[in-house]
Amino acid sequence: MEKRIFDADAAYIKWDLRNQKKGNDRYFEEEERQESYLKDLKGRVQNNLGGFLRVVQTALLVFIQMALIILLPFLFRGSTVYWYFLLEICSVVAIVTLVNRNQSPSYRLAWVSIVLLLPISGFIMYYFWGSSSRGKKKRFDQWIMQQHRYGQKFLIQEESVLDQYVAENPVSGRMVKFMHSEGFQLTRNNQVEFFSMGQDAFESIFPALEKAKHFILIDFFIVAEGGLWDKLHQILKKKLAEGVEIKFLYDDFGAAIRTRKYFRQILEHEGFEVRVFNPIHKYTGEMYMNYRSHQKIVVVDGEVGYTGGFNLADEYANLIERFGVWKDTGVKVQGEAVWGLTVVFLQMWESSTRTKEHIDYLKYKADVNETVGSTYCEVISDGPANNPSNPIESMYNQMITYSNEYLYITTPYLIIEDYMKQSLIEAAKRGVDVRIITPNIPDKKQVKLLTNYNYGSLLEGGVKIYEYTPGFIHAKQILTENAAIVGTINMDYRSFYLHYENGIWMSGEEIQQAILQDFRNTFAQSRQITYREWLNRPRTWKMIQPILNLFSTLM
Numbered sequence: 001m002e003k004r005i006f007d008a009d010a011a012y013i014k015w016d017l018r019n020q021k022k023g024n025d026r027y028f029e030e031e032e033r034q035e036s037y038l039k040d041l042k043g044r045v046q047n048n049l050g051g052f053l054r055v056v057q058t059a060l061l062v063f064i065q066m067a068l069i070i071l072l073p074f075l076f077r078g079s080t081v082y083w084y085f086l087l088e089i090c091s092v093v094a095i096v097t098l099v100n101r102n103q104s105p106s107y108r109l110a111w112v113s114i115v116l117l118l119p120i121s122g123f124i125m126y127y128f129w130g131s132s133s134r135g136k137k138k139r140f141d142q143w144i145m146q147q148h149r150y151g152q153k154f155l156i157q158e159e160s161v162l163d164q165y166v167a168e169n170p171v172s173g174r175m176v177k178f179m180h181s182e183g184f185q186l187t188r189n190n191q192v193e194f195f196s197m198g199q200d201a202f203e204s205i206f207p208a209l210e211k212a213k214h215f216i217l218i219d220f221f222i223v224a225e226g227g228l229w230d231k232l233h234q235i236l237k238k239k240l241a242e243g244v245e246i247k248f249l250y251d252d253f254g255a256a257i258r259t260r261k262y263f264r265q266i267l268e269h270e271g272f273e274v275r276v277f278n279p280i281h282k283y284t285g286e287m288y289m290n291y292r293s294h295q296k297i298v299v300v301d302g303e304v305g306y307t308g309g310f311n312l313a314d315e316y317a318n319l320i321e322r323f324g325v326w327k328d329t330g331v332k333v334q335g336e337a338v339w340g341l342t343v344v345f346l347q348m349w350e351s352s353t354r355t356k357e358h359i360d361y362l363k364y365k366a367d368v369n370e371t372v373g374s375t376y377c378e379v380i381s382d383g384p385a386n387n388p389s390n391p392i393e394s395m396y397n398q399m400i401t402y403s404n405e406y407l408y409i410t411t412p413y414l415i416i417e418d419y420m421k422q423s424l425i426e427a428a429k430r431g432v433d434v435r436i437i438t439p440n441i442p443d444k445k446q447v448k449l450l451t452n453y454n455y456g457s458l459l460e461g462g463v464k465i466y467e468y469t470p471g472f473i474h475a476k477q478i479l480t481e482n483a484a485i486v487g488t489i490n491m492d493y494r495s496f497y498l499h500y501e502n503g504i505w506m507s508g509e510e511i512q513q514a515i516l517q518d519f520r521n522t523f524a525q526s527r528q529i530t531y532r533e534w535l536n537r538p539r540t541w542k543m544i545q546p547i548l549n550l551f552s553t554l555m
Contacts, residue, residue, distance in 0.1 A: 310474075377507075378504070488502055
């Protein structure tokens with residue numbers, strides 16, 4: 001094991017010396033960009049009372065439904081024993097159905113617990129909110145899958161690229177063949193730039209937008225008016241005046257509270273094409289409001305694309321302070337892989353309306369006739385309409401399973417299935433240097449408790465856990481000696497089952513070493529958690545965590 005780690009370090013040193021001058025030049029270029037774009041921006045938090053009330057109203061409707069359902073047993077108390085017996089039979093049927101469903105074990109356990117705890121109410125809750133085979137939810141899933149299948153027709157795999165990669169990389173080639181079977185496209189000749197902080201990503205995005213000549217595609221989960229939005233809005237209005245087409249997509253829940261009233265209408269009046277994914281009030285009766293688009297994509301003229309963990313809000317660029325220093329990561333890609341990001345955007349764009357006529361995908365495809373880099377890329381995406389088939393979760397598990405030297409992960413939340421915990425432990429036991437970085441300062445206290453609860457078996461099995469001490473780490477990435485994934489994917493149930501996500505799987509010396517160096521820098525800023533320390537966590541945590549864990553998939 002020590003020899004493998006030493007070799008990995010030596011490989012980085014060799015790469016770093018070879019690229020030292022290049023890295024210094026890039027440093028000064030980024031410093032110059034910062035003078036132009038972020039230096040004078042003033043962050044702010046703008047809350048929309050109307051949006052907040054809309055979220056509260058939706059939540060109240062859900063809670064009222066739950067309260068009425070919970071009260072049902074008391075109403076039936078004076079009714080005949082036969083009616084009560086019938087509902088008990090229905091509860092048993094629900095449990096048998098759950099146990100035999102092809103879904104996450106944690107999800108099934110949570111609903112079985114509810115049905116057992118509330119024999120009558122639990123069955124009705126499951127029927128309305130836990131079942132995926134009824135009503136509007138089923139029709140919405142079918143609509144989304146229809147749009148996704150249409151978009152995948154435009155991802156045509158060049159077989160020679162696939163065959164060459166598999167022949168040269170037998171281990172990571174297994175992952176590539178799996179992704180190909182799921183409809184994703186492997187591309188080569190890509191140039192990828194890695195951003196170790198969110199502000200670095202925006203320093204690159206703004207000048208790229210300034211250069212747009214034909215179209216701009218933007219998709220974010222969270223949109224918040226502030227310094228970043230002011231600058232972006234200024235640039236986009238200028239591009240609109242120049243005749244550039246702009247498609248702007250965002251998630252309704254992610255923007256409701258932190259954008260002004262009539263935000264969408266104002267943008268449409270200015271000339272933007274705007275679509276909102278899954279309005280939160282639309283499916284309260286079936287809890288589809290819980291299924292969000294967590295994707296982040298920016299594409300300019302089909303020639304350059306961005307993705308990562310960052311959202312369009314000032315904390316992601318540290319213009320305001322929330323939970324200490326906010327660390328996020330992302331990538332800029334140029335080359336054939338930009339088309340993959342474009343297709344994912346257009347799939348979600350068409351999923352956000354009921355218009356049956358498809359847009360012209362090829363209008364947004366740039367001609368890539370020259371080699372811009374040497375990195376292999378595969379753009380991946382996923383969402384709850386796929387359930388129970390979740391290729392992104394499978395990819396993460398394969399990254400863990402096929403690792404041989406090191407396996408490094410950053411995630412703000414660590415709430416995973418037992419089989420994935422076992423994969424991590426088995427990797428550590430076979431000599432892989434397995435390390436996971438989570439936040440020291442959380443953004444959600446209950447999720448911090450669950451994340452900490454998941455440390456136990458991992459630490460005991462030899463996995464190393466670090467907490468990022470400067471603040472909150474929102475970065476979502478996984479790295480082995482074979483490949484890396486950077487994107488929007490948290491290692492939790494929401495990302496694997498409830499959210500629409502995207503990322504880029506990458507294989508290439510330069511990008512892997514850049515990410516590896518960022519991990520090393522982050523380890524140096526983090527505190528390693530020991531198993532003994534975990535055993536001595538507060539007694540109140542020990543009491544609360546097992547209960548929270550039982551319902552972790554429903555939170």
